[in-house]
Amino acid sequence: MLESASLKRNTDVRDSGDLSIGxxxxxxxxxxxxxxxxxxxxxxxxxxxxxxxxxxxxWTRPPREEWIAQIDDDLDRAPSPTxxxxxxxxxxxxxxxxxxxxxxxxRVAGAFLVAPPWLTQSDQCxxxxxxxxxxPLERLPFPSLLVASEDDPYLPVEIAARPAxxxxxxxxxxxxxxxxxxxxxxxxxxxGEGLLRGFVARG
Numbered sequence: 001m002l003e004s005a006s007l008k009r010n011t012d013v014r015d016s017g018d019l020s021i022g023x024x025x026x027x028x029x030x031x032x033x034x035x036x037x038x039x040x041x042x043x044x045x046x047x048x049x050x051x052x053x054x055x056x057x058x059w060t061r062p063p064r065e066e067w068i069a070q071i072d073d074d075l076d077r078a079p080s081p082t083x084x085x086x087x088x089x090x091x092x093x094x095x096x097x098x099x100x101x102x103x104x105x106x107r108v109a110g111a112f113l114v115a116p117p118w119l120t121q122s123d124q125c126x127x128x129x130x131x132x133x134x135x136p137l138e139r140l141p142f143p144s145l146l147v148a149s150e151d152d153p154y155l156p157v158e159i160a161a162r163p164a165x166x167x168x169x170x171x172x173x174x175x176x177x178x179x180x181x182x183x184x185x186x187x188x189x190x191x192g193e194g195l196l197r198g199f200v201a202r203g
Contacts, residue, residue: 021197024109025079026051029071031088031117032129034059038182040189041087044196051085052078062089064131068097072104081109083200088154088179089129091116091146095136095167110143110203112196115180116163117154137166144169145199147192149177149184 028041028051035041045051054074056067071093075082086094091113098105119125119135146169148160155163164171174191178184186192 019200019203021193021200022048022050024050024200024203025082027071027074027078027082027084028053029084029086029090029093030054030056030059031086031090032059032062032126035087036182038187039087040180040186040192041085043188044085044193054090061128062093062131064093064096067093068100071097072101075104075107078107080107081203082107083109083203084111085114085196086111086116087114087181088117089132091163092119092132092136095138095140095163096132098140098142099136099138105141108142110145110199111140111169112199113144113146113167113169114192115149115152115155116146118156118159118163135163137163139166139168143199143203145172145195146170147172147174147180147195149174149180151176152179154179 026048028045030041030053045053052074054071056062056070058066084094094111094113119129119133125133144167146164146167148155148171150157150173160173161171172195180186180189
């Protein structure tokens, strides 16, 4: 886990002289089953006018190619450069998209990746998510920050740094925070908002 002082430095970054979170073009990419009314992704969209959600046709049984194509279409319509803010399966969708997007990845200023699941070909992988196998582990061609929790049931703590290392992401362990969603008590999630603020300012 990162030192608590290191986490504090990240959350204390302000917008002085740099791109602010309210000025940034942001695509919000939810995970499996979407992000509901109380989810931090939804609340951030409501707070910041330049945040736009990538809406998928099928949230419950996600087709990988369809999800990737929707990210691609929304990026074509978004101002460039754009930041991606992904949660859970949305992180894997970003990684799969980046592996196939070629020069279009130049449109991305950075990716803020929260609580990606570790998917493997096993009985423990939900049948609805097998289209996202194999786990995408190619290095991302843009800056990224991966936020993980020590007790996330979908990302064992002992391997939480592996996707960050594979993707070339800065890794931040926020302690015991569950899956960082509504069920784990994360509505507005001010710590995450501070981390995103610092990431955007550095971008």
